[in-house]
Amino acid sequence: MARVVCVHGVGKQQLGEQTLLSQWAPALHDGMRRAGSQARLVDSDVEMGFYGDLFLPPGQRLAGDDPHYEWWDVSAGAETDLLLRWWEHAAAAEPQVVAPGARNLLAGVGPLVQSALLALSASRFFAGLAEKALIFNLKQVIRYLAESELRAAARDRVRQMVHEDTRVVVAHSLGSLVAYEALCSLPDHGVRSFVTLGSPLGIPNLIFDRIHPAPEQGVGRWPGKPSSTTWTNIADARDVVALVKDLRPRFGPDVVCHLVPNGSHVHDAVHYLTKKETGVAIADALR
Template sequence: MSRIVCVHGIGQQHSGENEQHASWYPALADGLRRAGAAPVDEREVSCVFYGDLFRTPGRTLSVLDPPLDAEDVEDEFESDLLLALWSEAARTDPDVMPPDARTLARTPSTVQRALNALAQSRFFAGVALRGLVLDLKQVRAYLCDASVHDQVQARVAETVTERTELVVSHSLGSVVAYEALAAHPEWNVRSLITLGSPLGIRHLVFDRLRTPEGTKPGHWPGSVESWTNIADEGDVVALVKDLRPLFGERVRSLLVHNGSRAHDVTRYLNTAEAGRAMADGRGTG
């Protein structure tokens, strides 16, 4: 019966509920300590896990799968998201050559140039090309495939209980959390924290949000009383750092510095800013 529910982002297909808890909880506890706030028992924290929905199923060994490359970036959504990330990476990293009017045209060669540029950026350092393409596909699957979307949302609904006060979400998980809270105004959740969120990316993310009938993207999510959004200036995924123009002035927007791992969830969680937001969300000081 958890008071805090955590929702992970993309690239977690080889993880699990217990692994998520083992990494999130210590960082979360450190954030509370940095804020001088009361600790939380680890049994009060649960992690929604949906990464397995994106894991490639096992098969009989035959011919090895070819590595993913530019040709596997399939549709407008994937290529447009890739170009948006390239533009933001170039803005925050002087070593990344920015796209120009010619390279923004959606062509196979442009996709390859974008992948090459991101591979050289600080933000995506160490991320294999195959992993980057798979991440694009996970975002598209959640936002564009109703079956995947509904399965992910079901995992959230199974985890949130009548005692849940606070939802902490990271990356794509912030999209999942926003939609879940918007769809369930009857929940007792009063606080939402979004970390490294892509919610503000127009057309690709914001305008695709699924909200209840009679509402639209940007409406306040369900029973939430307070919402804190935290971003690192160098976090390419959190392309729009300030969510207030889209979701209203009630969103508290903060910037932190996570060093070389700008998008790392544990570096977000262990900040004093996240700790204070969690303490406020739990009604503790």
């Protein structure tokens, strides 16, 4: 039974549990060491709540190619809205990204979605990410929210890994939404520390207002018992996915929020895991 359950983010559909753990486990230990902890976790202490394969097109194996998306495959509504929010945030954080209001600089490139993708191609955040991969990741977020069977299957993957010995759940990106909903559905769990990294949970309308269980009077449910489960949220100020860095207005004043510098890879899970702030939240729960 794992003491630490990890939950990955978007774009991991071609990987698997052990591949991700080979990256996450050393980084997790580094974060704990930065926090001053001398504890060492053995392999059986850490497991990965893997749900990426649920996003593969039917009939493909993990080695298959992702769909080749073009700009016109971005649907109107939630997908376009989220893409434009990413564009706005990237332009505010990175001066080389053309701002949405500077339409004259993007004259002749076509519809707004195409303009957004062109502008984001200059972002360090999206460096090395092909346009089709960016669109695929965008669609994963919206699919999770819109497809009830997929959502339940991903949430159940995490639920099944949380046992009486589990003390920490650390989740990255979209995984923070999956893990949050899984913990809320397990009211008697013994998790002492919920750690979210680069989380989109606080984005109004697109994410926060569509979580399960639904927020009451503008406040989301605490993912456990407030007396026994702490929640630490960690984000880089330039992280486009974590559009809302401070979760306290949405989930209550007890969320411990930190801003950390992740260098040029602002949304990278490994960079988040190696931080002292992450290590403290994990080590304290295991002590």
